[in-house]
Amino acid sequence: MSEDKFDAIVVGGGLAGTVAAYLMANAGLEVVLIERGNFPGSKNMTGGRLYTHSIEKIIPGFTAEAPLERKITRECVTMLTDDSAVGLDYRSTRLGKQGSDSYSVLTSVLDQWLADKAEEAGAQIIAGISIENLIVREGRVCGVIAGDDELEANVTILADGANSLLAQKIGMRAEFKPSQVAVGVKELIRLPASVIEDRFCSSDGEGTASLFVGSPTAGSIGGGFLYTNKESVSLGIVATLSTLVEGNRSAPAMLEALKRHHAVAPLIKNGKLLEYSGHIVLEGGYDMIPKLIGDGVLVVGDGAGFCMNLGYAVRGMDLAIASAECAAKAVIEASGQGDFSAESLAVYRTLLEQGFVLKDMKTYRRFPHFMDSTPRLFDEYPRLAADTMEEMFVVDGRPSIPLRKAVMPHLKRIGIGTLIKDVRKGLGSL
Amino acid sequence: MMEYVDVDEKLAVDKFYVDEDNAHIVLRELGPGDMMQFHTLELACPAGLYECLPDGTVRFDYAGCLECGTCRILCGTTILEKWEFPRGTFGVEYRYG
Numbered sequence: 001m002s003e004d005k006f007d008a009i010v011v012g013g014g015l016a017g018t019v020a021a022y023l024m025a026n027a028g029l030e031v032v033l034i035e036r037g038n039f040p041g042s043k044n045m046t047g048g049r050l051y052t053h054s055i056e057k058i059i060p061g062f063t064a065e066a067p068l069e070r071k072i073t074r075e076c077v078t079m080l081t082d083d084s085a086v087g088l089d090y091r092s093t094r095l096g097k098q099g100s101d102s103y104s105v106l107t108s109v110l111d112q113w114l115a116d117k118a119e120e121a122g123a124q125i126i127a128g129i130s131i132e133n134l135i136v137r138e139g140r141v142c143g144v145i146a147g148d149d150e151l152e153a154n155v156t157i158l159a160d161g162a163n164s165l166l167a168q169k170i171g172m173r174a175e176f177k178p179s180q181v182a183v184g185v186k187e188l189i190r191l192p193a194s195v196i197e198d199r200f201c202s203s204d205g206e207g208t209a210s211l212f213v214g215s216p217t218a219g220s221i222g223g224g225f226l227y228t229n230k231e232s233v234s235l236g237i238v239a240t241l242s243t244l245v246e247g248n249r250s251a252p253a254m255l256e257a258l259k260r261h262h263a264v265a266p267l268i269k270n271g272k273l274l275e276y277s278g279h280i281v282l283e284g285g286y287d288m289i290p291k292l293i294g295d296g297v298l299v300v301g302d303g304a305g306f307c308m309n310l311g312y313a314v315r316g317m318d319l320a321i322a323s324a325e326c327a328a329k330a331v332i333e334a335s336g337q338g339d340f341s342a343e344s345l346a347v348y349r350t351l352l353e354q355g356f357v358l359k360d361m362k363t364y365r366r367f368p369h370f371m372d373s374t375p376r377l378f379d380e381y382p383r384l385a386a387d388t389m390e391e392m393f394v395v396d397g398r399p400s401i402p403l404r405k406a407v408m409p410h411l412k413r414i415g416i417g418t419l420i421k422d423v424r425k426g427l428g429s430l
Numbered sequence: 431m432m433e434y435v436d437v438d439e440k441l442a443v444d445k446f447y448v449d450e451d452n453a454h455i456v457l458r459e460l461g462p463g464d465m466m467q468f469h470t471l472e473l474a475c476p477a478g479l480y481e482c483l484p485d486g487t488v489r490f491d492y493a494g495c496l497e498c499g500t501c502r503i504l505c506g507t508t509i510l511e512k513w514e515f516p517r518g519t520f521g522v523e524y525r526y527g
Binding site: 036037038041042043044045046106107108109110111128129130132146162163165175176178181183184185187188232241244245247248249250251252253255256273274275276277278279280 | 432433435437440441443444447469470472473474475476477478496497498499500502503504506507514515516517518519521522523524525526527
């Protein structure tokens with residue numbers, strides 16, 4: 001490796017890393033991005049939906065040019081019990097308007113495209129090198145260590161993902177608790193575009209985002225997701241580790257349970273498995289954000305815990321991109337002043353607070369606790385919904401009893417007081 | 431009883447560069463008191479790499495690892511002797527992601 005000192009080293013070629021490298025290189029800084037896989041994106045997986053507001057501002061024309069899959073114009077949330085599915089299905093021309101549009105994506109493909117953009121802007125991309133340690137002198141991060149090689153920079157940006165060992169090694173974040181982390185398991189299933197459009201009632205190029213809660217995760221906090229891509233479907237489950245390990249169904253078995261549910265199976269019938277992937281998801285929200293800034297170092301993206309799971313929508317990629325932009329701006333400013341201390345880099349946090357990243361994380365701060373403390377969401381409420389639907393729609397010729405009376409035993413199973421409290425708590429956290 | 435899923439069949443479609451010379455995850459010698467911990471990995475590993483066989487012995491193979499870190503979070507300080515990312519270029523390679 002070169003003896004020269006870089007302005008910035010970015011560790012990790014995901015969304016946050018490539019965008020940070022792109023912006024800093026564009027501003028004329030000497031930047032190197034180091035990726036441990038064979039190419040940026042090769043270690044990355046995502047559920048599959050990107051809200052493009054943050055990236056479109058950084059790369060105008062992104063939506064037209066980037067390798068995106070389908071524009072999401074249909075949102076579904078479905079509660080599952082073993083034998084039923086009760087859902088919300090929202091289709092609107094209000095979805096997908098420019099500026100608030102979102103797309104299904106395959107992140108390995110997208111990250112390579114972004115890395116190419118960074119390279120065109122002048123960033124150097126080194127793939128196939130794993131950074132095991134950081135150079136730390138008198139509490140200041142001065143670069144990275146890979147094997148016998150050392151590479152120095154004024155600032156090192158840690159974009160090494162949710163499982164950022166580097167941030168942990170230098171004491172910027174504590175070890176995770178199993179209640180703060182979920183595991184995601186996904187199958188990418190190939191289907192012809194015409195079949196996808198027929199099964200999901202979508203127009204050419206448009207797609208569906210669908211979330212599931214209930215029986216597949218067997219009582220564990222978590223749920224399923226499905227995103228339609230151009231010629232494939234991303235289908236997976238996410239389950240919180242603390243509850244997953246108390247149960248009796250493994251993460252791969254949860255995915256199988258989702259796949260064979262009668263509301264899901266017809267959607268993927270005759271599909272062919274293209275890829276099987278797994279990843280952790282940091283679900284602790286605002287309260288698990290690590291130390292973001294140190295002398296000569298910043299943490300961005302998943303590694304910074306920038307992820308929001310609200311049950312009906314999951315966000316991470318747009319936060320990763322926006323955090324990378326804030327970090328890049330901070331480094332550019334610090335370079336102008338020649339001061340890379342934590343105080344100088346603190347503008348990173350200011351920018352995060354002024355923008356939507358920390359505002360949104362704060363707004364939904366209480367939601368992870370709501371999910372933790374309301375296990376009924378994943379079990380009893382889907383059953384209540386299914387039982388209520390049964391009372392409404394199953395007609396068998398027996399004399400009818402009024403719906404309010406028919407539903408009462410189902411409600412009483414949970415307790416009306418509990419239900420009211422949960423609704424208040426839920427609304428209070430959103 | 432835990433329901434069995436043939437995850438190997440799914441992993442077979444993935445692209446791996448297995449580092450034959452260096453196991454990036456090492457399980458320590460397990461005693462009877464460690465089986466509860468091992469069972470959590472059996473449940474949580476998306477690749478199904480931790481397996482308790484009917485005769486009570488355990489099986490673990492780092493080839494096929496999706497590098498998610500779940501086992502490190504659950505058992506990094508208990509029954510895992512080592513957890514590192516694979517060396518550069520090695521391990522899973524997502525073509526789609």
